[in-house]
Amino acid sequence: WVLAVTAQTPTNIAVIKYWGKRDEELILPINDSISVTLDPDHLCTTTSVAVSPAFTHDRMWLNGKEVSLSGGRYQNCLRELRSRASDVEDEQKGVKITKKDWEKLHVHIVSYNNFPTAAGLASSAAGLACLVFSLAKLMNVKDDHSRLSAIARQGSGSACRSLYGGFVKWIMGKEENGSDSIAVQLADEKHWDDLVIIIAVVSSRQKETSSTSGMRETVETSMLIEHRAKEVVPKRIVKMEEAIENRDFPAFARLTCADSNQFHAVCLDTSPPIFYMNDTSHRIISCVEKWNRFEGTPQVAYTFDAGPNAVLISHNRKAAALLLQRLLFYFPPQADADLNSYVIGDKTI
Ligand code: DP6
Numbered sequence: 529w530v531l532a533v534t535a536q537t538p539t540n541i542a543v544i545k546y547w548g549k550r551d552e553e554l555i556l557p558i559n560d561s562i563s564v565t566l567d568p569d570h571l572c573t574t575t576s577v578a579v580s581p582a583f584t585h586d587r588m589w590l591n592g593k594e595v596s597l598s599g600g601r602y603q604n605c606l607r608e609l610r611s612r613a614s615d616v617e618d619e620q621k622g623v624k625i626t627k628k629d630w631e632k633l634h635v636h637i638v639s640y641n642n643f644p645t646a647a648g649l650a651s652s653a654a655g656l657a658c659l660v661f662s663l664a665k666l667m668n669v670k671d672d673h674s675r676l677s678a679i680a681r682q683g684s685g686s687a688c689r690s691l692y693g694g695f696v697k698w699i700m701g702k703e704e705n706g707s708d709s710i711a712v713q714l715a716d717e718k719h720w721d722d723l724v725i726i727i728a729v730v731s732s733r734q735k736e737t738s739s740t741s742g743m744r745e746t747v748e749t750s751m752l753i754e755h756r757a758k759e760v761v762p763k764r765i766v767k768m769e770e771a772i773e774n775r776d777f778p779a780f781a782r783l784t785c786a787d788s789n790q791f792h793a794v795c796l797d798t799s800p801p802i803f804y805m806n807d808t809s810h811r812i813i814s815c816v817e818k819w820n821r822f823e824g825t826p827q828v829a830y831t832f833d834a835g836p837n838a839v840l841i842s843h844n845r846k847a848a849a850l851l852l853q854r855l856l857f858y859f860p861p862q863a864d865a866d867l868n869s870y871v872i873g874d875k876t877i
Pocket residue numbers: 541542544545546547555561652653683684685686687739740741833834
């Protein structure tokens with residue numbers, strides 16, 4: 529017999545960034561962060577997990593290729609899930625798995641990202657969140673989403689925010705064992721549903737410095753990072769929560785852009801400096817800044833993660849249509865060019 533479960537998890541984009549860990553093993557951050565979860569139809573991961581007595585060891589395939597599960601992060605997630613598994617019964621198949629059986633049974637995991645062309649967007653967030661969620665369903669783990677977020681966190685920090693839709697806060701927590709470092713939903717997906725997100729795929733190349741090693745180097749060498757984590761972010765988190773609650777787009781846009789810029793400033797303050805953005809990214813920032821200044825009030829927010837791709841957030845469909853018109857004029861997408869496509873909702877141009 530084989531028992532299987534399939535789940536789909538969207539990726540999330542941080543508007544107040546997580547950058548820096550206080551515990552590398554448990555993945556505990558040095559500051560709170562806030563993100564917006566994208567619609568599940570685009571930029572998401574679909575994962576099927578299966579268990580069978582015929583499986584001799586745990587295996588995983590990512591986008592059709594087998595990948596190793598021996599890494600500490602996968603192992604931590606699998607161990608946590610196994611220890612929380614419950615009895616599972618499928619009368620139709622005549623299957624009965626007890627809590628104890630899960631220690632001996634092996635799983636197969638098959639995962640696909642629906643954004644193969646945009647490698648720079650292939651955040652680990654959706655992948656690890658989906659893996660944890662689908663395995664938790666298969667193993668009948670009874671913990672709630674916030675507990676599951678703490679397990680996903682141990683796979684990749686930003687993954688803990690993908691277990692909820694809408695706006696999500698990852699609370700850094702104080703406990704050494706990480707028990708209070710969990711994600712909570714600030715507002716659901718309906719709360720501010722006229723926001724439109726456009727992603728300019730500036731480069732689909734793999735980033736040179738991974739987030740994991742980049743943030744380690746920043747914590748080790750940057751003098752600005754402590755100021756950011758202790759002085760700037762705590763105040764910004766309070767203001768961002770207010771902006772989200774009141775659907776105050778100008779405040780939301782100002783905070784989002786400022787936080788993206790400060791995140792890239794601490795990358796530059798790292799030794800050796802880390803450059804995630806390129807000339808096209810900088811030109812997009814100038815373009816949006818000029819437009820916002822011309823309008824007198826922010827129409828668009830931009831944010832860049834550990835790569836050159838721009839995530840642009842418009843406050844409604846009309847502003848998004850105007851933004852796209854401008855982007856297509858100033859940055860026409862061309863294969864093999866600096867900017868090769870736009871992802872808007874479920875369409876790619
Ligand atoms: C810039 O979650 O990928 O996207 O915890 O080491 O797996 P690890 O790092 P990861 O870092 C994400 C960094 C970021 C900002 C964010 O998503 O908050």
